[in-house]
Amino acid sequence: MGWEFVIPGYLIVFGSLGTYAVALLRRGRKLAAQLPEEKRRFLD
Amino acid sequence: MTTEMSPESEATQPPRHAGGSESPMFSSTASKVTSVLGWMSIVAIGALLTLGLLISPPEVSQGESVRLFYIHVPSAIVCLYIAFSITLVGSIIYLRNQSVFWDLVAGASAEVGVLFLAFTLATGMLWGKPTWGTYWTWDPRLTSTAVSFILYLGYLAVRRLDMDPVARSRRAAVLGIVSFANLIIIRFSVQWWRSLHQGATIDPRDTQLDDSMLASFFLGLVAMTLTFAWLVVHRFRVAWLEHQLEASQLETAIAERTAAAGPSTGLAPGGA
Amino acid sequence: MIRHAKLIAAKDLRIEVSAKVLTAQILPFGLLVLVLFGFGIPPDRRVLGTDDEASRSLLEQASPGLFWLAILFSALLAINRSFAIESVDGNLDALRLAGFDPAGVFLGKSLAVASELVVLEVIVGIGAFLLYGPPLGDPLLLGSTVLLTTGAMAFAGTLYGALGAGSRLRDTLVPLLVLPVLAPVLLAATRATESSLFEGSSSGWGWVGFLGAFCLLYLGAGILSFGSLLEET
Numbered sequence: 117m118g119w120e121f122v123i124p125g126y127l128i129v130f131g132s133l134g135t136y137a138v139a140l141l142r143r144g145r146k147l148a149a150q151l152p153e154e155k156r157r158f159l160d
Numbered sequence: 161m162t163t164e165m166s167p168e169s170e171a172t173q174p175p176r177h178a179g180g181s182e183s184p185m186f187s188s189t190a191s192k193v194t195s196v197l198g199w200m201s202i203v204a205i206g207a208l209l210t211l212g213l214l215i216s217p218p219e220v221s222q223g224e225s226v227r228l229f230y231i232h233v234p235s236a237i238v239c240l241y242i243a244f245s246i247t248l249v250g251s252i253i254y255l256r257n258q259s260v261f262w263d264l265v266a267g268a269s270a271e272v273g274v275l276f277l278a279f280t281l282a283t284g285m286l287w288g289k290p291t292w293g294t295y296w297t298w299d300p301r302l303t304s305t306a307v308s309f310i311l312y313l314g315y316l317a318v319r320r321l322d323m324d325p326v327a328r329s330r331r332a333a334v335l336g337i338v339s340f341a342n343l344i345i346i347r348f349s350v351q352w353w354r355s356l357h358q359g360a361t362i363d364p365r366d367t368q369l370d371d372s373m374l375a376s377f378f379l380g381l382v383a384m385t386l387t388f389a390w391l392v393v394h395r396f397r398v399a400w401l402e403h404q405l406e407a408s409q410l411e412t413a414i415a416e417r418t419a420a421a422g423p424s425t426g427l428a429p430g431g432a
Numbered sequence: 433m434i435r436h437a438k439l440i441a442a443k444d445l446r447i448e449v450s451a452k453v454l455t456a457q458i459l460p461f462g463l464l465v466l467v468l469f470g471f472g473i474p475p476d477r478r479v480l481g482t483d484d485e486a487s488r489s490l491l492e493q494a495s496p497g498l499f500w501l502a503i504l505f506s507a508l509l510a511i512n513r514s515f516a517i518e519s520v521d522g523n524l525d526a527l528r529l530a531g532f533d534p535a536g537v538f539l540g541k542s543l544a545v546a547s548e549l550v551v552l553e554v555i556v557g558i559g560a561f562l563l564y565g566p567p568l569g570d571p572l573l574l575g576s577t578v579l580l581t582t583g584a585m586a587f588a589g590t591l592y593g594a595l596g597a598g599s600r601l602r603d604t605l606v607p608l609l610v611l612p613v614l615a616p617v618l619l620a621a622t623r624a625t626e627s628s629l630f631e632g633s634s635s636g637w638g639w640v641g642f643l644g645a646f647c648l649l650y651l652g653a654g655i656l657s658f659g660s661l662l663e664e665t
Contacts, residue, residue, distance in 0.1 A: 118218070118222070118223040118224030118227075118290050119224050121224075121228065121286040121287065121289055122227045122286075124286060125228045125232075125282065125283045125286040125287075126209070126213070126227075128279070128283075129231050129235070129283065130205065132275065132279070133387060133391075136391065137390075137394070140395055140398055141190070141394065143398050144189030144190075144397060144398045147398065147401035147402060147405060148189070148401060151405055
């Protein structure tokens, strides 16, 4: 008892994390393509 | 068994992409540090799913729904204690020295924090249904979390205002500081308000946890914190690239303008 | 700072008197909300409980909260209006260039909003007494609650109103920003008012203290931050 709430909970959380992570990477890639090499440096 | 597998396969998806950040295809906002962080997140999430969903036993009074705690409480801790504190610190530093870095860090942290706050709300309500018999009770923590969610949505809305970027960053910084104070005010007032009525029938803090449950909980904390860190770094880098792009577009626009204006001003004295 | 505040407040109130937005639009809106609540909560419905509670209609019991909700919605209009009059012709920039102290501008605009709110509260309050018919237990507690809630709404409202100033999205942004911030104020004002009307007891004074602390906090925050908010709007 309770699985019908646990499964959706885990799905929502990790599904959203996945979607968000992929969206971030895509956005980053798209932006990087528009910038010259020297402006793509990060602070690490 | 199939239902138990589905969240796992879903969950390993994001970090797999995160790990993929090593490949040149994702080289944009990824670096060695972030791919290590990404792999650590995958491992932690995988371990959490195994221990939290498969190995650890159901709780005596709550049954299986106790498993929601392993992601509910960690995401609440991450957003309320880590994410919005970073926003607060970033905002204060920005107001002192106008550092673009800290402005973007504050914004990135708030955005990921809002996502985790949404997780806290969603899992809290899903936990409430089997435990309290209803998705929503006017429980102090649930209520104040909902108001805080809207509070930080407002912060994100200000960051997207259509205006001069510097003035916008300054406003966002002021808001980032005041919002943190509001977080405390809201929490305090709602707690006081509800304490005058009846308390929650089952207090989550009374939950009896055995060792594997405690381990799941701490694993959840580690997994959520790592994932948060990975997301914030990438969110910051996206914002940083956007900032660079805006700046370079401005530069070319100014260059074009001066190039266009150059001959006409040069002609002006001759024409006069 | 005080002198500048007086000038700004006088300017805003003069504009208000000549434009009559408060009396012709915001005030009728507040009263209309009171009437609409009566449609939402059937006036004849009663709650079973103790004898004292059962003698009151649901509407009467909820009247403190409904009154403050009506004021809160009207206050949103007043706050938006307060910055709408500044958004034309870069008025805020002009004020800054004219050498006005930002803290003075904050205080002045808050004072003007507060005066408008007091007018609203008196008239909508009379309306609430007439429509919902609650008793009046402790006028002193009620008076303090109204005064401090007005301050809290005006200070916080002015600070958050400035955050959206100069943007085309202001109208929709300000409610999103202000409502979660004023949620604790609504809570405190409602509890204190309930206590002043029905109990006539001292249990509401704690909430009045909370409202006072909120007022001071936002007074300080506004004075300190308005400079950053007004620059280059």
